[in-house]
Amino acid sequence: DVKVTQSSRYLVKRTGEKVFLECVQDMDHENMFWYRQDPGLGLRLIYFSYDVKMKEKGDIPEGYSVSREKKERFSLILESASTNQTSMYLCASSPDRGQYQETQYFGPGTRLLVL
Amino acid sequence: EDQVTQSPEALRLQEGESSSLNCSYTVSGLRGLFWYRQDPGKGPEFLFTLYSAGEEKEKERLKATLTKKESFLHITAPKPEDSATYLCAVQAWNNNAGNMLTFGGGTRLMVKP
Numbered sequence: 585d586v587k588v589t590q591s592s593r594y595l596v597k598r599t600g601e602k603v604f605l606e607c608v609q610d611m612d613h614e615n616m617f618w619y620r621q622d623p624g625l626g627l628r629l630i631y632f633s634y635d636v637k638m639k640e641k642g643d644i645p646e647g648y649s650v651s652r653e654k655k656e657r658f659s660l661i662l663e664s665a666s667t668n669q670t671s672m673y674l675c676a677s678s679p680d681r682g683q684y685q686e687t688q689y690f691g692p693g694t695r696l697l698v699l
Numbered sequence: 700e701d702q703v704t705q706s707p708e709a710l711r712l713q714e715g716e717s718s719s720l721n722c723s724y725t726v727s728g729l730r731g732l733f734w735y736r737q738d739p740g741k742g743p744e745f746l747f748t749l750y751s752a753g754e755e756k757e758k759e760r761l762k763a764t765l766t767k768k769e770s771f772l773h774i775t776a777p778k779p780e781d782s783a784t785y786l787c788a789v790q791a792w793n794n795n796a797g798n799m800l801t802f803g804g805g806t807r808l809m810v811k812p
Binding site for chain 2: 588615624626627629634642672674678680685687688689690691695
């Protein structure tokens with residue numbers, strides 16, 4: 585079974601704090617993703633990575649950065665948390681299958697509240 | 700631009716009352732269509748991948764079908780434990796990164812005993 589884990593289920597931070605969200609997958613997947621999910625807006629892609637030390641911006645990268653130093657680990661960083669970053673954060677990973685479909689497998693999510 | 704629209708937004712069923720959820724999509728070159736189930740406060744759980752019109756996949760009370768413009772998730776004789784939000788997503792060949800997904804807004808299913 586594919587396993588994607590996220591460092592925290594719930595997190596409460598203050599405005600202006602630097603926040604680290606960590607994601608680890610155990611299936612040797614090449615691709616990893618960070619999404620946020622908000623009521624009425626659905627899932628929106630923040631950043632993704634297709635290889636170690638590689639990153640690409642998604643649809644809403646502003647206010648976020650990422651780090652992928654090891655294949656199994658992908659970190660999302662909020663440089664200076666703001667209240668509009670209160671959300672559910674979801675990490676996903678997928679294999680690189682070339683011409684075939686690349687199913688994404690999701691972690692349990694981190695619900696972040698910024699006060 | 701790839702687009703995915705799911706309907707209805709919410710669906711209430713009595714236990715045993717079969718129904719279907721719709722996912723309409725526009726994409727230039729479908730690589731795959733994915734169905735996920737999401738329980739409140741949890742991450743989406745993968746259900747099915749479909750990639751060619753006419754394809755069908757089944758899992759317990761769920762059956763997913765695909766045409767060139769839409770996909771249906773048929774739920775036969777649902778039980779209360781089938782209550783969840785069902786998400787549809789497409790993966791296109793024409794993305795700069797072909798592994799990206801475009802999600803629909805989801806259908807929230809509630810099955811009453």
